[in-house]
Amino acid sequence: MPAPAFPDHTLESAPDAARRSMEAVVNxxxxxxxAVSRLATSPQLLDGFLKISAIFESTTLDPLSREVLIMTIATRNDCHVCVAMHTAKLTALGAxxxxxxxxxTERPLPAERPEAVRQFTxxxxxxxxxxDDAALQDFLAHGYTPQNALEVVLGIGAYTMSTLANRMTGAPVGPQLAEFAPAPM
Known part of the structure; x- marks a missing residue:
């Protein structure tokens, strides 16, 4: 049950400034x-996250590397809704x-290149x-670039924002992602 401060907004009940962002997500x-309906309590946070995550999606990091970074942040910050959402994305990517x-489970990955991005994150x-230089050089040795290193920072910022906000609002895993939800502890 969400705290009263974080209601499940609809397009009709949301603050006017959040509606355009919410409609874009629905479309x-x-x-x-x-998660989106609760983040709408702060139209600025919702809009900011959607914009920064779209920018992250346009980086030169390949889709698998982006999802490895996101899942690293999601598990580290214990965001169950993020874990479910990005498990679904990884599955859709054919990971x-x-x-x-x-x-x-925050274990070393079976493939070297994705593990390099996880370790660098x-x-x-x-x-x-x-x-340190050794960490950067190891990341670069796996085919990543200095630009990718800075894009990791962008991803960390975007997904730290969403994981913290989703935890604060108590965002639940919706029925569309239920099959990907982490097991209850």
């Missing part, structure tokens, strides 16, 4: 996820089941961006 996904399982977080 793209075919439904209004509860290996062992890779998905390792990401969901964790290093950026652990050092507040002051990664």
């Amino acid at each position: 793209k996904q075919g439904h209004l996820p509860a 290996d089941a062992d890779l998905i399982a390792a990401l969901r 964790l290093a950026v977080i652990a050092t507040a961006g002051a990664v």
Whole structure:
């Protein structure tokens, strides 16, 4: 049950400034996820997240690397709705089941290149961006670029925002993602 401060807004009940963003999500996904309806309590946060996540999607990081980064943040920050959503995205990308399982349980990944982006993401977080040369060189040695290193920072920012907001609002996993939801603890 959400705190009264974070209602499940509809297009009709949402603040005027959130409606355009909400309509765009409905048009793209075919439904209004509860996470979006609750984030609409702050039209600025909702709009900001949707914009920054779209910018992240346009980076030169390949789709699998982006999803590895997102799942690394989602599991680290224990955002169950994010884990479900990005498990679905990884599945749609055709990602290996062992890779998905390792990401969901925060274990080393079975493939070197995705593991390099996971490790680099964790290093950026652990050092507040002051990664040592060895960490950067290891990331680059797996075919990533200096531009990709900065795009990791962009992804961390976008998905830290959403994971923290989704946890604060108590956003539930909707029926569309139920099959991808983490098991209750």
